[in-house]
Amino acid sequence: MNSQYAVAVHILSMISTFPDQSSSSDIADSVGTNPVVIRNVTGQLRRAGLLSTQRGVAGASLTRPPAQITLLDVYRAVNGEASVFRLHEHPHPQCPVGANIQATLERRFGQAQTAMEQELARATLADVMSDLALQDLAARAG
Amino acid sequence: MNSQYAVAVHILSMISTFPDQSSSSDIADSVGTNPVVIRNVTGQLRRAGLLSTQRGVAGASLTRPPAQITLLDVYRAVNGEASVFRLHEHPHPQCPVGANIQATLERRFGQAQTAMEQELARATLADVMSDLALQDLAARAG
DNA sequence: CAGCGTGTAGGTACTTTACTTACATGTTGG
DNA sequence: CCAACATGTAAGTAAAGTACCTACACGCTG
Numbered sequence: 001m002n003s004q005y006a007v008a009v010h011i012l013s014m015i016s017t018f019p020d021q022s023s024s025s026d027i028a029d030s031v032g033t034n035p036v037v038i039r040n041v042t043g044q045l046r047r048a049g050l051l052s053t054q055r056g057v058a059g060a061s062l063t064r065p066p067a068q069i070t071l072l073d074v075y076r077a078v079n080g081e082a083s084v085f086r087l088h089e090h091p092h093p094q095c096p097v098g099a100n101i102q103a104t105l106e107r108r109f110g111q112a113q114t115a116m117e118q119e120l121a122r123a124t125l126a127d128v129m130s131d132l133a134l135q136d137l138a139a140r141a142g
Numbered sequence: 143m144n145s146q147y148a149v150a151v152h153i154l155s156m157i158s159t160f161p162d163q164s165s166s167s168d169i170a171d172s173v174g175t176n177p178v179v180i181r182n183v184t185g186q187l188r189r190a191g192l193l194s195t196q197r198g199v200a201g202a203s204l205t206r207p208p209a210q211i212t213l214l215d216v217y218r219a220v221n222g223e224a225s226v227f228r229l230h231e232h233p234h235p236q237c238p239v240g241a242n243i244q245a246t247l248e249r250r251f252g253q254a255q256t257a258m259e260q261e262l263a264r265a266t267l268a269d270v271m272s273d274l275a276l277q278d279l280a281a282r283a284g
Numbered sequence: 285c286a287g288c289g290t291g292t293a294g295g296t297a298c299t300t301t302a303c304t305t306a307c308a309t310g311t312t313g314g
Numbered sequence: 315c316c317a318a319c320a321t322g323t324a325a326g327t328a329a330a331g332t333a334c335c336t337a338c339a340c341g342c343t344g
Contacts, residue, residue, distance in 0.1 A: 001143075002332060003230045006247050010230065013239045023289070030240040032232030034334060039290060055290050056341035071250060084226040084258075088145040088152065090174030097155045098172040100277040104270055105148050108213060112261040116226075119257035123250055131249070135242040144301060165320070176303060181321060197321050198310035 004078045007031055007041050012074065012125050013132060015051065015059075016066050023058035041078065048077030066125035072117050074125075084116070085109035146220045149173055149183050154216065154267050155274060157193065157201075158208050165200040183220065190219030208267035214259050216267075226258070227251035 010031050015022045024035040024042065031038065042060060045051050050069055053060045062069065087105055091098035152173050157164045166177040166184065173180065184202060187193050192211060195202045204211065229247055233240035 001226055001228055003228045004332095006228065006230045006243075009247060010233065010239065010243050013243060017239055025289085030234045030237040031230060032234055032240070033230070035289090036292085036335070037333080040292085043291070053290070054342080056288080056343085058289055058342095071254075084143055085147065086143055086145045088148045088173060088175070091152065092172045092174055095172040096278050097152065097159055097274060098174070099281065100274045101148075101152050101155060103277055104273040105151060107273070108262075108265055108270065111265075112213075112258045115261035116254045116258035119254040120250075123253075128246055128250065131246040132239060132242045135245055136238050139241065146301095167320085177321095178304070178323090179302080182323085185322070195321070196311080198312080198319080200311095200320055 001079065001084060004041055004044070005075060007033070007037065008045060008074050008078050009071070009125075009128060011038060011041055011045065012050070012062070012066075012069065013128055015062060016125065016129055017132075019061065020059065022060060045074070045077050048073070050074065050077055062125075066129055069125040070121045071123045071125075071128070072121040075117070075120050083109060083113050085113065143221070143226060146183055146186070147217060149175070149179065150187060150216050150220050151213070151267075151270060153180060153183055153187065154192070154204070154208075154211065155270055157204060158267060158271055159274075161203065162201065164202060187216070187219050190215070192216065192219055204267075208271055211267040212263045213265045213267075213270070214263040217259070217262050225251060225255050227255065 011027055014027045014030055018026070024038040027038045028035040042051065042053060046053055046060075049063060050073060051060045051062050085105070087102050087109075091101050093099050153169055156169045156172055160168070166180040169180045170177040184193065184195060188195055188202075191205060192215060193202045193204050227247070229244055229251075233243050235241050
């Protein structure tokens with residue numbers, strides 16, 4: 001998997017934290033990359049219906065409260081339905097193992113993927129915001 | 143993730159199904175790749191203690207019954223402790239979001255990864271063998 | 285209308301993945 | 315004892331994926 005997912009969560013956190021200071025350039029400074037990278041990921045989040053932007057106007061805004069955006073929503077926005085597991089491509093169709101291994105792996109891997117996604121669905125952007133605040137507090141205290 | 147994991151399960155299934163006909167070349171025919179690929183993955187499975195081989199001698203044998211080899215064991219053999227999620231690398235340390243996002247993501251992503259691994263731990267190589275047999279039966283009947 | 289911002293196409297460097305050849309090392313049967 | 319064969323591993327190549335950046339069309343705003 002690429003790091004777009006992590007960037008996407010970062011972007012949404014920035015928009016939540018600094019609603020009036022979240023141009024692609026502002027966010028890029030916080031993420032540590034180029035504004036174009038931000039605009040590309042923002043585009044995926046927009047197409048997934050998680051935020052809205054306006055061409056020519058700086059910033060973006062969430063389409064619903066952070067508590068109603070799960071980490072699975074964000075995951076789907078950047079990864080779609082793709083699996084984290086990959087199958088091998090040319091198993092031998094005349095071999096009892098080769099002929100059936102892909103269907104078997106697809107099912108077993110799918111169950112593992114589903115378990116992962118259910119866990120992602122349990123956490124929202126609001127939870128992440130809370131994590132960030134608590135960690136920031138701890139960092140300043142320590 | 144690369145397809146080594148799928149290949150690894152395929153290899154172990156072959157050794158279970160054809161204990162006396164599982165040279166790297168035999169297995170490569172079923173997997174649909176080069177014998178060297180098989181020997182490399184077999185090496186990882188051997189270093190993880192899942193099977194044993196002998197230099198110069200064709201074949202391999204499992205070190206314990208299929209019912210005692212979980213899909214998580216196989217996963218660890220080829221992927222180690224690596225996460226399926228990737229973080230971005232240069233968040234801004236002076237930004238309250240950038241300074242804490244990695245620790246937060248590491249924890250949340252870790253929980254999702256753990257859920258996935260627990261699901262993998264619930265299935266064994268014996269279960270996969272059973273899947274293969276049932277599917278083969280269905281395929282021949284249909 | 286000048287300056288700035290977004291959306292997106294495109295190019296480049298780097299890394300990963302898959303595949304293959306080559307060969308050192310070890311075993312086995314005649 | 316040695317020819318044939320198997321494993322273990324290094325090394326090279328091609329293709330795909332990833333990250334990063336430049337360029338520019340299009341839209342807003344003072």
